[in-house]
Amino acid sequence: MAGEASGAHPVPGFRLGTACAGIRKPGRTDLLVMELAAGGTAAAVFTRNRFRAAPVRIAERHLAGQAPRYCLVNTGVANAGTGERGEADALACCRALAERTGCAPEAVVPFSTGVIGEPLPVERVVAGLETALGGLGEDRWEAAAAAIQTTDTRNKVASYQVALSGGICTITGMAKGAGMIRPDMATMLAFVATDAAVPEAVLDTVLRRANERSFNRVTVDGDTSTNDACLLAASGVGPEVAAAGADLERFQAAVEAVCIDLARAIAADGEGATRLVDVAVEGARDTAEAERVAFTVAESPLVKTALAAGDPNWGRILAAVGRSGVADLDVDGVRLTLGEQVVVAHGGVVPGYDEAAAAEHLAGSEVRLGIDLGRGEAAATVWTCDLTAEYVRINAEYRT
Amino acid sequence: MAGEASGAHPVPGFRLGTACAGIRKPGRTDLLVMELAAGGTAAAVFTRNRFRAAPVRIAERHLAGQAPRYCLVNTGVANAGTGERGEADALACCRALAERTGCAPEAVVPFSTGVIGEPLPVERVVAGLETALGGLGEDRWEAAAAAIQTTDTRNKVASYQVALSGGICTITGMAKGAGMIRPDMATMLAFVATDAAVPEAVLDTVLRRANERSFNRVTVDGDTSTNDACLLAASGVGPEVAAAGADLERFQAAVEAVCIDLARAIAADGEGATRLVDVAVEGARDTAEAERVAFTVAESPLVKTALAAGDPNWGRILAAVGRSGVADLDVDGVRLTLGEQVVVAHGGVVPGYDEAAAAEHLAGSEVRLGIDLGRGEAAATVWTCDLTAEYVRINAEYRT
Numbered sequence: 001m002a003g004e005a006s007g008a009h010p011v012p013g014f015r016l017g018t019a020c021a022g023i024r025k026p027g028r029t030d031l032l033v034m035e036l037a038a039g040g041t042a043a044a045v046f047t048r049n050r051f052r053a054a055p056v057r058i059a060e061r062h063l064a065g066q067a068p069r070y071c072l073v074n075t076g077v078a079n080a081g082t083g084e085r086g087e088a089d090a091l092a093c094c095r096a097l098a099e100r101t102g103c104a105p106e107a108v109v110p111f112s113t114g115v116i117g118e119p120l121p122v123e124r125v126v127a128g129l130e131t132a133l134g135g136l137g138e139d140r141w142e143a144a145a146a147a148i149q150t151t152d153t154r155n156k157v158a159s160y161q162v163a164l165s166g167g168i169c170t171i172t173g174m175a176k177g178a179g180m181i182r183p184d185m186a187t188m189l190a191f192v193a194t195d196a197a198v199p200e201a202v203l204d205t206v207l208r209r210a211n212e213r214s215f216n217r218v219t220v221d222g223d224t225s226t227n228d229a230c231l232l233a234a235s236g237v238g239p240e241v242a243a244a245g246a247d248l249e250r251f252q253a254a255v256e257a258v259c260i261d262l263a264r265a266i267a268a269d270g271e272g273a274t275r276l277v278d279v280a281v282e283g284a285r286d287t288a289e290a291e292r293v294a295f296t297v298a299e300s301p302l303v304k305t306a307l308a309a310g311d312p313n314w315g316r317i318l319a320a321v322g323r324s325g326v327a328d329l330d331v332d333g334v335r336l337t338l339g340e341q342v343v344v345a346h347g348g349v350v351p352g353y354d355e356a357a358a359a360e361h362l363a364g365s366e367v368r369l370g371i372d373l374g375r376g377e378a379a380a381t382v383w384t385c386d387l388t389a390e391y392v393r394i395n396a397e398y399r400t
Numbered sequence: 401m402a403g404e405a406s407g408a409h410p411v412p413g414f415r416l417g418t419a420c421a422g423i424r425k426p427g428r429t430d431l432l433v434m435e436l437a438a439g440g441t442a443a444a445v446f447t448r449n450r451f452r453a454a455p456v457r458i459a460e461r462h463l464a465g466q467a468p469r470y471c472l473v474n475t476g477v478a479n480a481g482t483g484e485r486g487e488a489d490a491l492a493c494c495r496a497l498a499e500r501t502g503c504a505p506e507a508v509v510p511f512s513t514g515v516i517g518e519p520l521p522v523e524r525v526v527a528g529l530e531t532a533l534g535g536l537g538e539d540r541w542e543a544a545a546a547a548i549q550t551t552d553t554r555n556k557v558a559s560y561q562v563a564l565s566g567g568i569c570t571i572t573g574m575a576k577g578a579g580m581i582r583p584d585m586a587t588m589l590a591f592v593a594t595d596a597a598v599p600e601a602v603l604d605t606v607l608r609r610a611n612e613r614s615f616n617r618v619t620v621d622g623d624t625s626t627n628d629a630c631l632l633a634a635s636g637v638g639p640e641v642a643a644a645g646a647d648l649e650r651f652q653a654a655v656e657a658v659c660i661d662l663a664r665a666i667a668a669d670g671e672g673a674t675r676l677v678d679v680a681v682e683g684a685r686d687t688a689e690a691e692r693v694a695f696t697v698a699e700s701p702l703v704k705t706a707l708a709a710g711d712p713n714w715g716r717i718l719a720a721v722g723r724s725g726v727a728d729l730d731v732d733g734v735r736l737t738l739g740e741q742v743v744v745a746h747g748g749v750v751p752g753y754d755e756a757a758a759a760e761h762l763a764g765s766e767v768r769l770g771i772d773l774g775r776g777e778a779a780a781t782v783w784t785c786d787l788t789a790e791y792v793r794i795n796a797e798y799r800t
Contacts, residue, residue: 050729051722081715083748116715117749180702180719221701223716224723301621301701301787302580302795309796315481315516316623319580322451323624329450348483349517387701388796389789395702396709 008141008159009170012195013037013235017136018147021128023121024076024114031125032073032147033097033132034191040235042067043204044109045211047228054079054086054120055110056227058094062106067200069107071231072097072125073189075150075176079112079120080226089120096126100133111189113150113176113227145174148189151271151394152178158261162254164247166239169196171254175230175262179271179395181220182299190215190230192258195238196251202243206252207232214259217291217382220270221391222299230259267383268365272390276366277307282379283335283372289326290380293371296324297382304387307367312358314343321371333374338362408541408559409570412595413437413635417536418547421528423521424476424514431525432473432547433497433532434591440635442467443604444509445611447628454479454486454520455510456627458494462506467600469507471631472497472525473589475550475576479512479520480626489520496526500533511589513550513576513627545574548589551671551794552578558661562654564647566639569596571654575630575662579671579795581620582699590615590630592658595638596651602643606652607632614659617691617782620670621791622699630659667783668765672791676766677707682779683735683772689726690780693771696724697782704787707767712758714743721771733774738762 019031036042044063046056062068072093079086094108112120145155159172173192198206211230232255241251268276279298284290297303300320306313314336321334336344339361343353361367419431436442444463446456462468472493479486494508512520545555559572573592598606611630632655641651668676679698684690697703700720706713714736721734736744739761743753761767 049719049722050726051718051731078715081718081744081748083746085748116713116719180716182723223700223702223719226715226719226722300623301791302623305792305795308792311796313516315478315626316580318451318481319449319516319623319626322449322626323582326450331451344481346483348481348485387792389792391701392705392708392787392789392792395705396711 008157008172009161010138011170011172011193011235013040013237014193015136015138016140016144017132017134018140018143019128019131021074021124023074023124029147030075031128031132032144033129033136034071034144035136036069036233037235037237038069040067040233041198041200041203042231042233043200043207044229044231045207047225049224049226049228051081051226053112053227054082055090055112056229058087058090059109059111059229062109065106068109068233069103070097070101071109071111071191073111073148074125075148076114077112077118077120078114078116078227081117082119085119089122092122093125097129100129111229113148113189116226141172141174148174148176150176150178152176152269154269156262156265156269158258160254160257162250164196164239164241164250169194169238169251171258173258173262175266177266178269179220180223180225181218181266181270182222182224190262192232192255194234196234197236197238197240198234199243202241202248203232203234206255209252210256210259213256214263217380218263218267219295219298219382219384220267264383267385270385271394272388273385274308274388275364275386277384277386278368278381279371279384280368280379280381281371281373283374283376284378285376286378287380290378291382293321293324293326293373294380294382296320297369297371298384301387304384307362307386308388310359310362312338312343312355312362314338317369318344326373329373330375335372335374337370339368408557408572409561410538411570411572411593411635413440413637414593415536415538416540416544417532417534418540418543419528419531421474421524423474423524429547430475431528431532432544433529433536434471434544435536436469436633437635437637438469440467440633441598441600441603442631442633443600443607444629444631445607447625449624449626449628451481451626453512453627454482455490455512456629458487458490459509459511459629462509465506468509468633469503470497470501471509471511471591473511473548474525475548476514477512477518477520478514478516478627481517482519485519489522492522493525497529500529511629513548513589516626541572541574548574548576550576550578552576552669554669556662556665556669558658560654560657562650564596564639564641564650569594569638569651571658573658573662575666577666578669579620580623580625581618581666581670582622582624590662592632592655594634596634597636597638597640598634599643602641602648603632603634606655609652610656610659613656614663617780618663618667619695619698619782619784620667664783667785670785671794672788673785674708674788675764675786677784677786678768678781679771679784680768680779680781681771681773683774683776684778685776686778687780690778691782693721693724693726693773694780694782696720697769697771698784701787704784707762707786708788710759710762712738712743712755712762714738717769718744726773729773730775735772735774737770739768
């Protein structure tokens with residue numbers, strides 16, 4: 001496996017094009033068309049929020065019927081909380097793209113992100129299609145990653161190549177997301193493409209496994225979006241991946257690596273964030289328990305504000321572990337580490353604890369909180385960020 | 401039932417005294433002694449956080465054996481995460497107070513609030529006892545409420561009088577709390593006193609019921625403290641309350657009124673808060689469902705930052721309702737009101753929605769978010785506050 005999060009490998013069978021459609025504000029690139037070669041396969045996961053945006057409902061219907069030929073993505077307006085009109089608007093955009101490309105409207109999958117509750121400006125989306133289609137190219141991943149951003153401050157792209165028995169296979173993905181981030185099946189929005197030839201059922205399993213260990217372990221603010229979606233598409237022009245065997249294992253690992261890179265990038269670029277935080281829980285009875293503890297710590301405003309200050313306030317971490325719902329937790333068996341340093345064991349701070357060293361670790365751009373529950377073999381890592389006054393400013397002023 | 405949150409009625413059988421003991425910082429009143437007349441009864445609820453502070457563990461043991469004669473409360477240091485030494489320190493303080501008053505050490509109940517992980521300065525606590533005992537008085541509730549504060553900005557006192565068949569009974573309570581507030585059985589700290597004569601078992605039932613509907617429905621930041629405690633004590637010098645009947649109902653209602661006043665005061669004084677927010681959920685299948693939805697909305701950082709800006713961003717409220725875990729929620733049946741105005745029904749904004757009027761409501765110091773799930777008869781109200789940059793500042797700088 002080779003490749004890095006920066007430097008996206010083009011994926012044979014995929015082309016991308018963007019446009020500045022003025023959807024909510026003028027002067028920013030806010031429209032993306034991603035074209036998939038005919039004969040590919042796709043799998044997707046969507047938000048479990050009960051308020052699902054119109055494009056999510058349409059996307060699920062369209063993907064159920066056939067493999068997609070085009071993804072149509074807009075930012076600015078989420079087309080959520082828009083009732084029946086929202087579905088009609090999303091469908092109108094799909095039809096317009098289908099007419100211009102000669103595919104069926106059901107082969108177009110819509111995605112939207114932005115403000116909830118405002119109607120989608122269909123005319124502006126449609127007016128932007130020509131530019132997006134005119135600029136389609138295989139090497140436009142970075143431009144595409146920029147086009148799907150809202151409050152993001154940087155591109156989130158990850159790309160790996162992996163040697164399968166039939167040849168080299170490429171997997172490139174991009175994501176957006178900085179706020180309303182606590183994905184529950186997927187994050188708003190991630191697109192992962194591969195040239196491998198993968199049966200749809202296999203692709204679906206690969207995506208669900210990767211997603212569980214990547215996007216579903218990110219939280220910025222605990223708020224699950226109405227528009228979350230993650231799509232994994234395979235053009236099939238590259239090597240084959242069978243339903244079992246070493247190729248599948250390598251392919252699964254590479255997809256997971258792309259998704260984890262993107263998930264960490266989302267946490268690092270959380271709204272107002274100054275540092276990426278790994279909350280690594282081990283010694284749990286089962287994975288669900290490890291995840292519960294990790295999410296409780298990762299979503300604690302008190303832990304996150306202490307992290308913003310670079311303050312090794314381990315008491316707040318203990319308090320979060322203690323309220324995480326592990327009913328029979330033996331608190332004397334819990335070990336807490338900041339970076340590489342053990343801070344707490346046997347219910348209190350360890351002798352010789354070096355607070356200055358802990359503060360130095362917390363001053364960095366990547367921080368690791370290790371929590372060993374001391375009661376089992378299961379582990380889970382959740383990625384989050386610190387909570388700063390800038391987060392409040394961004395979200396207080398979002399609609400203005 | 402008469403009385404107000406301001407203007408505390410003295411409670412026959414209770415005396416309070418404070419001292420400036422310099423526990424963590426010099427120059428602030430940080431020690432409280434509350435004396436209960438002999439022959440009284442008491443009930444208490446404590447935090448369910450698995451990391452329970454040393455004073456919580458001692459308090460529970462002491463209350464199990466006998467009715468208390470003294471509560472000893474300090475701020476500055478929580479005496480939590482302090483291992484075995486923490487219990488020894490708390491016991492040493494209890495013994496010192498017992499020696500000076502001639503009661504058994506087990507008749508002293510300790511409470512601490514403040515920074516987690518620092519040892520309790522026993523000598524300073526003991527040195528402050530003389531001043532506190534020398535100043536004991538029945539009319540010192542406001543001074544006592546001031547003495548137990550940490551990041552609180554104002555006193556939280558509530559007082560009611562209620563006519564029972566045996567005469568007028570007084571119920572006065574005080575609380576502290578502004579951060580690490582998501583009580584799970586009680587809040588750090590509340591003391592409610594009455595002169596009624598109430599059997600211990602009855603008092604326990606009254607407290608648990610009142611607590612479920614008051615302190616357990618407050619959240620500032622979702623973080624449950626390691627030191628939460630709520631004590632209801634009855635001196636028994638006033639009218640009797642039997643185990644059933646109209647007197648018990650009146651007494652229960654008055655205790656609940658005191659607790660709700662204090663709970664709302666805690667939310668209104670949440671760290672950095674500019675407004676008190678009632679999240680009132682109705683139309684739920686059962687109370688647990690109503691509480692779950694109300695807490696999800698009340699703890700959503702995106703809802704709370706919008707409230708800080710006075711922005712009627714109802715999309716964020718819908719998104720929080722949608723992720724609250726009501727699996728089969730029919731989103732078209734949900735009605736959302738801001739103040740008195742219906743904003744959302746049938747999955748979208750209602751025709752004629754007046755955003756300016758909604759913004760005007762949200763600009764006030766008391767805000768009401770009404771959520772009707774449209775699927776049952778159960779209801780629950782949770783109290784919270786907005787999330788401001790000042791909250792981040794307070795908690796980033798707390799230990800410095």
